[in-house]
Amino acid sequence: MPDYSCDALIIGSGQAGNPLASALAEAGRTVILVEEAHLGGSCVNYGCVPTKTILASAERLHQVRTAGELGIRLSGEATVDMPAVIARKDALLADSRHNLHEALVRQHPGVTVLHGHAAFTGAHTMRVQQTQNEAIDIRAKQIFLNTGTRPAVPAIPGLAEAGYLTTTSLLDIQEVPEHLLILGGGYIGLEFGQMFRRFGSRVSIIETGLHLLEHEDDDVCECLQQALLDDGIELVFNAQTRRVSRNAAGELTLTLDTPQGERRLHGSHLLVATGRRPNSDALNLEATGGVKTDGKGYIQVNSKLQTNVRHIYALGDVHGGPQFTHISYDDFRVIRDNLLHRGRRSAKQRPLPYCVFTDPQLGRIGLSESQAKEQQLDYRVSKIPVRSISRAQQTGATTGFWKVLVGPDDRILGAAIVGPEAGDIMTILQVAMTGRLRYQQLQNMVIAHPIWAEGLNVVWKKLK
Known part of the structure; x- marks a missing residue:
């Protein structure tokens, strides 16, 4: 059985594990990255990339079928070729996986990529089972768990x-x-x-x-x-x-x-x-000396993403909290800055932007109105229907509303954008929140006409 040793052992090649492997290798550390399935983790393989690729086909089909509302006449009925939709998705996934492998292996010779299931055999050691009869033992100074989650299946009879x-x-x-x-x-x-x-x-x-x-x-x-x-x-x-x-x-x-x-x-x-459940139950965490998990199996970490066993870290969905690709990537930045740049970056109390890709979209940042009420904050709210924005009237996409919360100091506390391009409008508001702009600075900004963002001039008019 071959033995390996390294400075950093990363289990899972998701949106936190891959960039961490590259950053540590560039800093001169020897890195072993272990992936049980495909490179890329949930986002690339069964999350954002495939779902939004298939969703784009559904959106295009809907646009074709509703083209008559804009005066477009089509002969024949638009139909879906499902095998072709899935083939398009598969081609994109194959390219993504190939590009990830090239980026990790060819561009970073300090990274060794292994495939197999990893489980602890001690506080600093793990065994990677590559096949039924082949395994590798690895000793590492630091270990980073980025094993993600899997679908939770309820116990329903039948x-x-x-x-x-x-x-x-x-x-x-x-x-x-x-x-x-x-x-x-x-x-x-x-x-x-x-x-x-x-x-x-x-x-x-x-x-x-x-x-x-x-x-x-x-x-x-x-x-x-x-x-x-x-x-x-x-x-x-x-x-x-x-x-x-x-x-x-x-x-x-x-x-x-x-x-x-x-x-x-x-x-x-x-x-x-x-819902989903964490992939922590097959890691043999007991062999570490007792890495702690909560009642659902999520690995417990501090603000630096350390477990109670200080050389072991958990990144991404496996430590619980909001399960979004961008949060996992920020976990990488927390580890990178604290380990390599002597930073004091924290994984606690960070912004939580997210988007739901329904039609209309939902983009959310900061506090919701119900959260502001629960916290008994002093706030004002302004809400306008999407149909009042010029771009909506021109495109015919009039479903939804924009709602923004403002504090006593005129700074933005949060927003819920429901409508076309909601995620992008939400991100503009997030930038304003990061820069601590007062709402009047957006209200009086010269914004090109007629784009969706022009609504940022008028969303405040019902502030009360």
Whole structure:
């Protein structure tokens, strides 16, 4: 069994692990990067890259089908070639994985990439099982865990026997489901639901709560819910799935408990989108001397992303908190600055921008209105409908609103942008928040006409 030693051992090649390997190698450290599956982690392989690539096909199809609203006449019905959609996605993934390998191995000779499953054998040692009969033992001065998460599957009677799709397996589907049932009303369920509705599926989303996106303000939830209803998606709230079954013809049946009594939903495919769980349970953390996890298995870290075993760090989704690619990448920057640049960068109390890629989009930064109320902050709010912006009137994309919270010092506390290009508008507001600009500086800024950002001149007019 070969033995290796290194300065830094990184387990997982996600959006924190890859750049960390490069940065440490450039600083002269010997680095071993271990990946059990494909290079790139969740974002590249079953997260942002593949989902947004497929979503782009659904968006284009919707634009073609609704072109008549803008006076465009098309002969024949627009249809989807699902194998071609998936092939386009696969080609992009292949390019991304190849480019990652080239960047890591060819550009950084100090990085050794190994494939296999890694588990601790001691506080400074791990064994990488490459095949059933081949393994490598590695000793490292510092170890960085970037192992991510996997779909969480609820314990519902009959689910395993009936069969189901996860947000990973659905990315390879070769046909358009006749009727897609989705368990979970979070942002992943919404994106997949609208995507497949536009491909032509009937879609039903089953949510245990009283509304979708439970952490958002009521007006945000109501707007997105109405948009999904307008698309023809069925929404079932306050429903507990008690059993799943599949008959001889292949039809699925979900038996639900609702306030109105038992209800049964029938469909051709079932997507489980009820959250994720951390990939910490197969690391043999006990061998480290006791790296601590919480009740759900997320690895506990301090503001520098150190575990209680000080030479072991956890980056990305495996340590819990918001599970976004950009947060994982910022974890890399926290480690890099603290280890290599003698910085004092913290992973706590950092901005949390995010975007939900439904139509309309949702872009969020800073405090929501409900959070400001819970914290008993003094704030003012201004809210305008998207249809009042010139660009919306010209394009016909009029669904949504902009809502911005302002503090007593006239500085921005947070924003919820629902509408076209919401993520980009949110980012402009984030820049203003970072620079501690007062809202009047945006209100009086000369902004080119007619672009979406022009709304930043007028969103304040109802501030109260």
